[in-house]
Amino acid sequence: MIELHHLEKRFGDSFAVQDLNLTFPDGELTALLGPSGCGKTTTLRMINRLIEPSGGQVRLNGQDTRALKPEALRRGIGYVIQQVGLFPHLNVAQNVATVPDLLGRDRRATAARVDELLDLVGLDPDTFRHKRPGELSGGQAQRVGVARALAADPPVLLMDEPFGALDPLARDRLQDAFRDIQRRLRKTVVMVTHDIDEALRLGDRVALMNAGRLEQFGTPDDLIHRPVSDFVRQFLGEDAALRQLAGQPVSRFMAALDGASPLPPVAVEDTLNARSALAVLLREGTDRLTVTRGGQAVGTVGWADLRTSGPERP
Amino acid sequence: MRGGRGGRWAALVWPALLLLCLIPGVLPALIDPLGLGEVGTPERPLWQLTLTHLGLVVLASVVVLALGLPLAVAVTRPGRDALRQLSETLVGLGQTVPTFAVLALAVPALGFGWAPTLLGLIVYGLVPVVSNAVVGLQGVSPGALDAARGMGMSARQRLWRVELPLARPVILAGVRTSTVYNVGTATVGAALGAGGLGEPIINGLSQQNTALVLSGAVLAALLALSLDALMALSEPRP
Ligand SMILES: Nc1ncnc2c1ncn2[C@@H]1O[C@H](COP(=O)(O)OP(=O)(O)OP(=O)(O)O)[C@@H](O)[C@H]1O
Ligand SMILES: [Mg+2]
Numbered sequence: 147m148i149e150l151h152h153l154e155k156r157f158g159d160s161f162a163v164q165d166l167n168l169t170f171p172d173g174e175l176t177a178l179l180g181p182s183g184c185g186k187t188t189t190l191r192m193i194n195r196l197i198e199p200s201g202g203q204v205r206l207n208g209q210d211t212r213a214l215k216p217e218a219l220r221r222g223i224g225y226v227i228q229q230v231g232l233f234p235h236l237n238v239a240q241n242v243a244t245v246p247d248l249l250g251r252d253r254r255a256t257a258a259r260v261d262e263l264l265d266l267v268g269l270d271p272d273t274f275r276h277k278r279p280g281e282l283s284g285g286q287a288q289r290v291g292v293a294r295a296l297a298a299d300p301p302v303l304l305m306d307e308p309f310g311a312l313d314p315l316a317r318d319r320l321q322d323a324f325r326d327i328q329r330r331l332r333k334t335v336v337m338v339t340h341d342i343d344e345a346l347r348l349g350d351r352v353a354l355m356n357a358g359r360l361e362q363f364g365t366p367d368d369l370i371h372r373p374v375s376d377f378v379r380q381f382l383g384e385d386a387a388l389r390q391l392a393g394q395p396v397s398r399f400m401a402a403l404d405g406a407s408p409l410p411p412v413a414v415e416d417t418l419n420a421r422s423a424l425a426v427l428l429r430e431g432t433d434r435l436t437v438t439r440g441g442q443a444v445g446t447v448g449w450a451d452l453r454t455s456g457p458e459r460p
Numbered sequence: 461m462r463g464g465r466g467g468r469w470a471a472l473v474w475p476a477l478l479l480l481c482l483i484p485g486v487l488p489a490l491i492d493p494l495g496l497g498e499v500g501t502p503e504r505p506l507w508q509l510t511l512t513h514l515g516l517v518v519l520a521s522v523v524v525l526a527l528g529l530p531l532a533v534a535v536t537r538p539g540r541d542a543l544r545q546l547s548e549t550l551v552g553l554g555q556t557v558p559t560f561a562v563l564a565l566a567v568p569a570l571g572f573g574w575a576p577t578l579l580g581l582i583v584y585g586l587v588p589v590v591s592n593a594v595v596g597l598q599g600v601s602p603g604a605l606d607a608a609r610g611m612g613m614s615a616r617q618r619l620w621r622v623e624l625p626l627a628r629p630v631i632l633a634g635v636r637t638s639t640v641y642n643v644g645t646a647t648v649g650a651a652l653g654a655g656g657l658g659e660p661i662i663n664g665l666s667q668q669n670t671a672l673v674l675s676g677a678v679l680a681a682l683l684a685l686s687l688d689a690l691m692a693l694s695e696p697r698p
Pocket of ligand 1: 161184
């Protein structure tokens with residue numbers, strides 16, 4: 147658990163972060179969202195002391211992080227940045243092994259761990275182990291970046307716009323991959339982003355910041371359906387609910403088959419995103435759709451299902 | 461890949477030529493027919509002069525690296541911009557003073573012989589090494605450095621594991637430039653009694669024997685080309 151207590155950072159006379167109080171729950175992904183310059187990166191970097199706070203406290207599992215040596219603190223926290231920052235003179239395996247090596251772990255155990263992690267992030271170890279960072283695409287490089295951050299199995303992961311430099315297709319794929327990884331590993335993740343779709347799609351919770359202060363902290367549903375201020379409403383935009391639907395498969399919203407009533411004639415695949423399912427409802431002028439998996443009906447979905455305060459979280 | 465490697469090893473033609481010219485009798489046989497004079501038999505054999513010359517240059521390069529690299533590292537630490545600019549100015553200043561002046565000024569302090577020559581070579585050799593090392597260290601990708609810090613590397617670990625390996629090609633290029641220049645500069649040392657390939661050149665000038673001058677010049681040029689080629693071989697290919 148990471149707790150921020152009256153955290154602040156001054157640069158000269160101006161506050162980059164001011165009186166920030168926030169608890170990042172264990173095993174959840176919290177998206178740190180907000181407009182450019184609102185202090186997201188500064189907040190993130192104060193957690194692993196890449197930036198020293200000017201006031202307040204960061205507590206990791208109840209312990210003030212100032213009690214630890216910065217290097218020791220950082221080795222226990224995964225760190226992923228937009229620029230990836232792979233070491234170009236080392237191959238993929240050596241890059242991933244960075245923190246285990248710093249910690250003096252056994253080389254052979256680390257080599258096995260590297261393969262396991264490359265598998266986890268969707269890169270074939272035999273193909274990629276010996277490649278240099280210069281031979282990777284942006285998406286592959288960032289997968290290695292994620293594997294490297296996970297190498298020493300830290301309970302906490304800090305990510306600063308990890309998918310920000312990727313083209314939309316690669317970003318989509320990586321977001322999906324990361325969502326699956328997080329579902330399995332259940333790390334305590336703080337992910338900085340200014341991309342609302344990303345925050346709604348990946349965040350168990352969203353902390354929306356504005357001008358160095360916390361504007362609202364809650365689940366995506368809270369922010370969309372129960373915004374605490376005009377800023378929150380405006381920042382998320384009129385189509386926030388649609389954006390949220392776009393990030394979820396329709397299968398999350400469907401009602402189970404009851405066996406009695408006849409199946410609606412129009413069908414959609416269960417992997418279709420919920421916003422597209424809504425568009426199909428509009429286009430067909432119908433009230434319900436059949437949801438199929440591999441041609442087999444598995445449920446139905448209608449307006450009311452999509453209108454709920456949002457899908458249940460996994 | 462094969463063809464590329466072949467191209468690299470072709471650089472060995474210079475050391476081979478140098479060794480050939482050092483076989484007693486070969487160089488006179490090549491130069492004497494030009495009718496510029498007689499190379500004759502100098503008091504010390506040419507291979508010995510070449511070795512002295514090489515020794516001076518290599519020793520200077522070692523000292524230059526030992527001084528220049530720590531200097532470059534020290535001034536490129538964060539928050540030392542003023543120090544970096546100062547050192548660049550000072551080092552640059554060293555190169556604007558004429559070679560002869562440096563050597564002449566060093567003689568009263570160090571006497572005649574190899575010592576003032578070595579000092580001159582070090583002063584001259586520092587410029588490319590320090591400036592290249594500074595450029596190399598400053599050119600290290602900020603993303604890689606931030607990642608290194610964020611993963612818990614100490615300042616020392618960042619230097620050894622990230623900064624120096626990434627700056628290495630640029631640093632080596634500086635050492636190479638410095639060494640090759642110093643082969644030329646070191647000929648001046650003969651005037652101070654340091655020996656080396658400047659000796660036949662100076663003797664040739666005083667005896668108006670162009671053949672003798674040519675023998676020293678040819679060997680110095682071949683030595684410079686050989687060192688350049690050998691150091692190019694040691695640089696990793698991208
Ligand atoms: N080293 C610094 N010196 C002075 N001001 C700084 C420094 N770092 C950040 N700031 C200022 O602090 C504020 C917050 O910066 P920060 O990088 O945390 O924003 P951000 O929310 O991450 O923005 P972005 O989305 O553009 O990355 C900005 O106004 C920025 O100009
Ligand atoms: Mg930022």
